[in-house]
Amino acid sequence: xxxxxxxxxxxxxxxxxxxxxxxxxxxxxxxxxxxxxxxxxxxxxxxxxxxxxxxxxxxxxxxxxxxxxxxxxxxxxxxxxxxxxxxxxxxxxxxxxxxxxxxxxxxxxxxxxxxxxxxxxxxxxxxxxxxxxxxxxxxxxxxxxxxxxxxxxxxxxxxxxxxxxxxxxxxxxxxxxxxxxxxxxxxxxxxxxxxxxxxxxxxxxxxxxxxxxxxxxxxxxxxxxxxxxxxxxxxxxxxxxxxxxxxxxxxxxxxxxxxxxxxxxxxxxxxxxxxxxxxxxxxxxxxxxxxxxxxxxxxxxxxxxxxxxxxxxxxxxxxxxxxxxxxxxxxxxxxxxxxxxxxxxxxxxxxxxxxxxxxxxxxxxxxxxxxxxxxxxxxxxxxxxxxxxxxxxxxxxxxxxxxxxxxxxxxxxxxxxxxxxxxxxx
Amino acid sequence: xxxxxxxxxxxxxxxxxxxxxxxxxxxxxxxxxxxxxxxxxxxxxxxxxxxxxxxxxxxxxxxxxxxxxxxxxxxxxxxxxxxxxxxxxxxxxxxxxxxxxxxxxxxxxxxxxxxxxxxxxxxxxxxxxxxxxxxxxxxxxxxxxxxxxxxxxxxxxxxxxxxxxxxxxxxxxxxxxxxxxxxxxxxxxxxxxxxxxxxxxxxxxxxxxxxxxxxxxxxxxxxxxxxxxxxxxxxxxxxxxxxxxxxxxxxxxxxxx
Numbered sequence: 001x002x003x004x005x006x007x008x009x010x011x012x013x014x015x016x017x018x019x020x021x022x023x024x025x026x027x028x029x030x031x032x033x034x035x036x037x038x039x040x041x042x043x044x045x046x047x048x049x050x051x052x053x054x055x056x057x058x059x060x061x062x063x064x065x066x067x068x069x070x071x072x073x074x075x076x077x078x079x080x081x082x083x084x085x086x087x088x089x090x091x092x093x094x095x096x097x098x099x100x101x102x103x104x105x106x107x108x109x110x111x112x113x114x115x116x117x118x119x120x121x122x123x124x125x126x127x128x129x130x131x132x133x134x135x136x137x138x139x140x141x142x143x144x145x146x147x148x149x150x151x152x153x154x155x156x157x158x159x160x161x162x163x164x165x166x167x168x169x170x171x172x173x174x175x176x177x178x179x180x181x182x183x184x185x186x187x188x189x190x191x192x193x194x195x196x197x198x199x200x201x202x203x204x205x206x207x208x209x210x211x212x213x214x215x216x217x218x219x220x221x222x223x224x225x226x227x228x229x230x231x232x233x234x235x236x237x238x239x240x241x242x243x244x245x246x247x248x249x250x251x252x253x254x255x256x257x258x259x260x261x262x263x264x265x266x267x268x269x270x271x272x273x274x275x276x277x278x279x280x281x282x283x284x285x286x287x288x289x290x291x292x293x294x295x296x297x298x299x300x301x302x303x304x305x306x307x308x309x310x311x312x313x314x315x316x317x318x319x320x321x322x323x324x325x326x327x328x329x330x331x332x333x334x335x336x337x338x339x340x341x342x343x344x345x346x347x348x349x350x351x352x353x354x355x356x357x358x359x360x361x362x363x364x365x366x367x368x369x370x371x372x373x374x375x376x377x378x379x380x381x382x383x384x385x386x387x388x389x390x391x392x393x394x395x396x397x398x399x400x401x402x403x404x405x406x407x408x409x410x411x412x413x414x415x416x417x418x419x420x421x422x423x424x425x426x
Numbered sequence: 427x428x429x430x431x432x433x434x435x436x437x438x439x440x441x442x443x444x445x446x447x448x449x450x451x452x453x454x455x456x457x458x459x460x461x462x463x464x465x466x467x468x469x470x471x472x473x474x475x476x477x478x479x480x481x482x483x484x485x486x487x488x489x490x491x492x493x494x495x496x497x498x499x500x501x502x503x504x505x506x507x508x509x510x511x512x513x514x515x516x517x518x519x520x521x522x523x524x525x526x527x528x529x530x531x532x533x534x535x536x537x538x539x540x541x542x543x544x545x546x547x548x549x550x551x552x553x554x555x556x557x558x559x560x561x562x563x564x565x566x567x568x569x570x571x572x573x574x575x576x577x578x579x580x581x582x583x584x585x586x587x588x589x590x591x592x593x594x595x596x597x598x599x600x601x602x603x604x605x606x607x608x609x610x611x612x613x614x615x616x617x618x619x620x621x622x623x624x625x626x627x628x629x630x631x632x633x634x635x636x637x638x639x640x641x642x643x644x645x646x647x648x649x650x651x652x653x654x655x656x657x658x659x660x661x662x663x664x665x666x667x668x669x670x671x672x673x674x675x676x677x678x679x680x681x682x683x
Contacts, residue, residue, distance in 0.1 A: 359549055371629060384544055401491055402530065402547075409506035409545055416541050 022267075024253035025232055031245050032073075032235045036119060039067040043122035048188050051121065051144065052128035053137050054238045055310070057155060057326055059204055060180055061128065062242035063197035064190050068128065071144075073238045074119040075106035079284035079393035083117040088394055101362040102393035104140040111147055124148060126187055128180075130155040132326055132333040134365050151187065153180050157327045160334045165327040173323035194317075200242045201316035207241050208310055210250035215307040217257045219350050222272035224260035227301035228291045229267055231282055237310040273298030274414050277347055279305060279373070280358035280366055283390035286398050290390075293404050297411045303350040305331060308342065332365045339369070340376045347381045353414045356407070357387035361397040384417065386410040427682055428476075430483045431512075431674025432469055433505065434492030437528035437556060438641060439464035440671040441472035443483070447679025452476035453668050455641075459528060460492025468671075485682035487674040491529065501681060506532060507542045508673030509639045514540025515672055516663040521634030524627055524652065524660075525669070526619070526642035528556040533627040546630045554622030556642050558591050562615045565598050566608055570645075573612050577647035580613035587618075594618065612647060620651035627656060637661040639669040 021029075043049050050061060054072045061068050078084035084106045091105035092098060094112060098105075110116055114123060129141035129152060138154065145152035155176050158169050165173075181192050214233070218225055233253060236246045260266055276294070278301045283290050294301060312329050314321030331339045347355070355377060357370055374385050386406040391397035429447065433440040437459045443452040452475035458464025473479060480486075480498065488499035489508040496502075509525045514536055523534040531554045535543040548554055563570040577583075584601050588594040594615075601611050619642075627636070636658060642648055643666035653660045665672065 375629070378544075386545070386547070387549070389549055404494070405491070405504050405506070405530070406547055408502075408504035409542070409547075412504060412507040413542050413544060416543070 022253075022256050024249055024256055027245075027249045027252055028233050028236055031240060031243075031249060034245075035067075035239055036069060036121065039069050040120070040122050042067040048125040049122060050126045050128055051124040051141075053130050053133070053141065055133050055312075055326065055330055056128045056130040057177060057180070057322055058242050059197060059200050059322060060177065060192075061184060062204075063200045064184055064188055064192060066184065066188055066190075068239075069121040070239050071107040071110070071121075072103050073235055074110065074116070074121060075103040075393050076282075076284050077119045077235075078106060078116055079395070080287055081118060082285060082395065084285075084393055085395060087113070087116065098394075101134070101136050101140070102391055103362065104136060106393055107140065108143060111144055124150055126150050126184070127152045128155075129153070130157060130326060132157040132330045134332055134363070136364075151183065153183055155180065155326065157333055160327065160338070162335070163338055165324050169327055170320055170324045173327055174320050177319055177323055198317040201314065201318075201322065203244055203247060204242045204312070205314070205316060207237070207243075207246045207250060208312055210247065210254060211237050211241075211310055212308065214250055214254050214257060215303070216349070217254070217261065218302045220261055221275070221351055222266055223268060223275065223300050223302045224257050224266050226266070226268040226291075226295075227278070227304065228287070230304075230306070231287070234306060241310055268295075268300045270295055270298055272300045274353045274411065274418075275300055275302045275351060276354045276356050276410075277301075277303045277343070277350065277352045278356050278358070279343070279370070280360050281363060281392040283358055283360075283398060284393055285395040286390065286400070286403075289400055290403065293400075293407050297407060299354075299407070299411065301356070303346050303352060305343075307346060336369055336372060336376075340373055340380075343373065343377050344380050347377065347383055352383060353418070354410050355383060355385035356410070357385060359387050359389045361389065361391040361394065363392065384410060384413040427484050427679060428478065428482055429675050429678035429682055430469075430472065430486045431508065431671040431676070431678060432465060432486065432488050432490075432496060432499065433508065433668075433670035433674060434465045434488060434490040434496045435459045435505075435528050435641075435670070436491040437560065438667075439468040439490075439492075440668050441468040442668055442671040442675045443472050443476045443478065444672075444675040444679055447676055447683075450672070451478075453665065453671070455667055460490070460495065465492060465496055485678040487678040487681070489670050489674040491527075500678070503674060503677050505670050506534060506545045506547075508670045508677065510534045510536040510542045510545075510673065511540045511676050512669030512671070512673030513637050513639050513663075513666075515676060516665055516669060517635075517637045517661050519635045520637035520661055522627060522630075522632050522636045523639050524623060524636065525639040526554070526556055526623060526648070527640050531555050531623045531626060533623070533630045535630055535633055544630055546626050548622070548626060554589075554619050554626075556640070558594070558619060559615065559642065559645065559648075561591055561595055562598055565595055565602070566611060568608070573615070574644075574646035574648070576609050577612035577616050577650075579609040580607070582607075582610050583613035583617055584610050585617075586611075586614045589622065613651070616645070616647040616651040617654075619648055620655045624652060624655035632656060632658070635659075635661055637663070637666075639666050641667040643667065 087109035090109035312325040452472040454471035488496040493502040531548040
């Protein structure tokens, strides 16, 4: 055996040395690890800790100094590392249908096991749910609350049939935020310091601006970054968007992107022949394959729905404004006209050549309007698109060959359009 | 200039050899797809027919499901583009192409020069693909090539409503058990496929004349059902099954020039 190994070694392709991670990547990794560890430590000290939905008004718990972790982030991280497969099987064996969202199934299985290969979270003392991105979250979090026998705080935002929230809706959500403050004060035994809350809101606004700026720097052509890189920084906005540490991460990231622009460099490893918009959640279990296939054809994904996913606009200290922002922002809480309008604007701003739609088995909310979204965006912009089947966290809903055929087909249409633009040739 | 296109499908392999991108010198189809000796056999058959050897081929383009693993191709092009190009050669008046392959179905819009303008492909599953027809023919106990003639005798087509291939198979078995005529079941199967695939074509927008491509185009039952669903005639060329390989050979000629 040993001899074989010795002989085979010189023939093996030399392993590519791994590029050192940029400082911002190290910072964001450490920040997320710290959040999980801090929450475990806080629980061990006897503090009350919570689990929260991703676009919940985090400002309240943050200002109260409570440690919060995010099941959606946990599920996405586990899926990207292929560590959720057993949890999905566990959930299905426990009676949760495969048609239920895979983040929910991962989380509901974890609720039983409280053990995963990474991203471990201690048992919650309360759960925080906001239905502005999805109604299934409500049932998922109700289950968590029921099984753990802990209180659930629901912020019910009501769907926006109109372009933006009415004053009545704002009043309705504001009242729930007031209730949330009182409820969390009672559970934690802490008193809300409204100056502190204003400060958290100020930091959150700064982080929102920085996230948008980092994303919008990819509008530069060619983009200074591989769009997939930004997925690595999403935890800043999902789990830590009220923290000063996020300001530091994003400022560092922006500095690195600007340095790339100044030097004419990019982290996209090949020539950027095509730029695309990615619609829908990432296909976390196949992040590598989805990225490498795009790279093979010189496609950089320069924009996604995540660009503005945390663009919550309000004045620090204005709780009505906070309520309005959480109703108005998420695409899933808005009517088709509003969403399509935002997407068309992004397609133009980022100068994309094509759109890739992830038909995400888990997310019925996104999928149900996707055909019409495709039709309207391609009609308004003249930009070709393709779609592929996949899932945000379930590895069983994706075919590598089917994905590549669709991407190659899109490339051939984009190439054709490019030729026409450049030389008027057909 | 001699070029070749090989379409390595999931259930069959096709090869076409062209002279100067204009004249078909050889064509071959083998009912075995990627991962079998089929692709190699199709290549050899076409070479023998043309009296050529591989090194006399100036450029070879592979397409189809197995294009990336087919050895010896100079380029790989998706079947989306190849079917559009191949159909344009066979039926220049077509502007919408419907291709039903072994494991996927697609609708294409092509320009008056055969260039791909837009396309949509099936979602999720095997319903509406050639594999669906294979499974159903097996349940009926007849060769898949016989489905078209059989359905022509139908008087009262049954309804096959399931989009899941396995459930649709059970549905067909239930119809058999209930004594439905084979011809009526075959017609029901064709309508089921045509409905799903016609929806793709309608999504992309049916422009000009519509042609069908791929092996399933040779099934007159599907073609009739598709014409009924789209409410317009469907053009089918006798070499429709070879359209992908032909498109690949045409693209090989463009690249060799």
